[in-house]
Amino acid sequence: MKLLRRSPASFTPCLDGRSLLLGPDAELNSSEIAKFSKKDAMAYPRYEEQLLKFCKFMDSLLDSYTPEIKRDAHSLMDKVKDKFEKSAFWSHLLQQALTLGQKDMLDFIDLLVSPAAKVLNNWFEASVYTPGSGYVLLHHVMGETDGERGIWSYVEGGMGSVSLALSNAACEAGAHIITNAEVAQVLVDENTGSATGVILENGREVRSSILLSNATPYKTFMELVPSGILPEEFLQAIKNCDYSSATTKINIAADKLPQFCCCATDTDEPGPQHVGTIHIGSESMEEIDLAYRDALNGLPSRRPLIEMTIPSVLDTTISPPGKHVINLFIQYTPFKLTEGSWEVPAIRESFAKRCFSLIDEYSPGFSSSIIAYDMLTPPDLERVIGLTGGNIFHGSMNLDSLFLMRPVKGWSDYRTPLKGLYLCGSGAHPGGGVMGAPGRNAASVVLQDHGSLSKTI
Structure with missing residues (x-):
């Protein structure tokens, strides 16, 4: 299985002509954020460093099974062993918390329980209601490839290659699938x-x-x-x-790359803006909040939040030369609509065109580049893949x-x-x-x- 590294990790175009690229390159991050606020550009490395501390703290929790109370410990030896294992787990967790220190631990708890807007406002002067400063600041640091933080990757051949690698390893170990x-x-x-x-x-x-x-x-x-x-x-x-969900997936076959107004270029070749996750409709927390409130009322977001990826930019095995695979992860789409149903073709087509039209605002001509598309709404995700509630x-x-x-x-x-x-x-x-x-x-x-x-x- 071959991993294709994405750098930069994310790109956010703005309608006012600005844009924001973020990734593992500290100098790039600084120059990009400085377009919005020089003070925030200076604060960002410290913010990122703290997030990395928190990620390291979480690693041991993610990679261990939980210290659940054992229900079948009948003998005295089993009970003693169980208590010892639980004590060892909580002792290790306490040691890690002490390593963080009281201030960082309090900040970690604050990060867990607070709205993102509050956390961001504590760090940055650029309001989360200004272009480019809201959605993506928490995004790229969670990626990891080959032990390196902040590195997101595509899998060559598509995500099915992950399942294939697992199945090959299982068969080599004697499994029958x-x-x-x-x-x-x-x-x-x-x-x-x-x-x-x-x-x-x-x-x-x-x-x-x-x-x-x-x-x-x-x-x-x-x-x-x-x-x-x-x-x-x-x-x-x-x-x-x-099990509620508000996400829809649209997979697109396109005859060319989207070209963004904020990235003046005279070539159709891929640029850094095409490599990572492209955030559309996320210029402000207010915009995201309005999209979310539409879904709470049983409506597909009027201006949905779209995460676009173009894996064919790095992975030439998944599309013919000159053509591209474009994936859209879209929020917010309620499982049940207050009016109509996702089973009605006209409603599905109307929402898909709404998403494409929004992308057109940032990348004129995107809609006309679409050869074909496949759409999976929350009910589709439940029916086709078995994801309860989508x-x-x-x-x-x-x-x-x-x-x-x-x-x-x-x-x-x-x-x-x-x-x-x-x-x-x-x-x-x-x-x-x-x-x-x-x-x-x-x-x-x-x-x-x-x-x-x-x-x-």
Whole structure:
């Protein structure tokens, strides 16, 4: 699997002719931010340094399974071992907190619980209501490639290359993978109350004493596990999780690159503005807030927030010469509309054209460059991919849905009330994102419970 580094990481064009490029290059960041505020350009390195401290603090939490209370510790030895492991975890966390120091720890808590606008206002003089200063300041520092912070990458061949690399590694280790085989139901032994395998949609049974589900918590427990098996209290908690989503994905085939008004150029060749994530409609926090409020009222945003990426700029394997693949990640689109339905072609087409027209304001002629497009609204994401509510993270990433509360209180350690069934997807700690942490952590728990495994699915 080949990673293609994106630098700069983000680009925000403005209608007033200015623009903002951000990435791992400190000098570039300084000169770009100085176009809006020289004082902010000086403050930004310190802001970024603090974020990096916080990222390092979070790393150990992301890469470890949670210190959940063990439910099957019956012997005195098991109970002592469990208490020792929990004490070691919290002791290590406390040591890290002490390393941060009281001021940084308070700032970290403030970052977690405060609105982004408040955090940004504490650091920068340019109001978050002025062009280019709002949405992207928190964006690029979270990326990491080969251990380097602030580096985002495309995967050559598209994101399917990640799945292919994982499957190749699994097969080399002796795994047998069945594809194009949808699971209809989890099999449960009536005598032992344990999972014994799955039934596929075609009726075939696949037997195993250990199951790991990468589906959402709702789909796993409410749809795949037979009724009457799981405790009602647990099911109620799963049902009450926040699966709401307001994102739509549009994949575009285009016959040329978008050229932005704020980047005067006499060539059609790719520039730094095409490499990273391009933010459209994010010139101010006020603009973002208005788009969000539309969705709260059951309306697709009148001026949606659009994240555009053009992976074909770096990855020549995914499009013919001179053509490009353009991906739009769009907010905000409610799952249910107050008027009409996403199933109505005219409503879908109207919203797509609204997005294209907004991009035209920054890049005239963009709409006319579109050869074809594919649109996935929240209901499409649920129907096609199985994402409950269309939520790409398998559930809310709010503070009340993270760590010991993910997916629900008391069941954060990948184990479930059904013996032999584990949760290994984004609905488990630490949540969504292309990082593999939930699966890796879940595998560690399975190995802890069962030792060396010969048969799993």
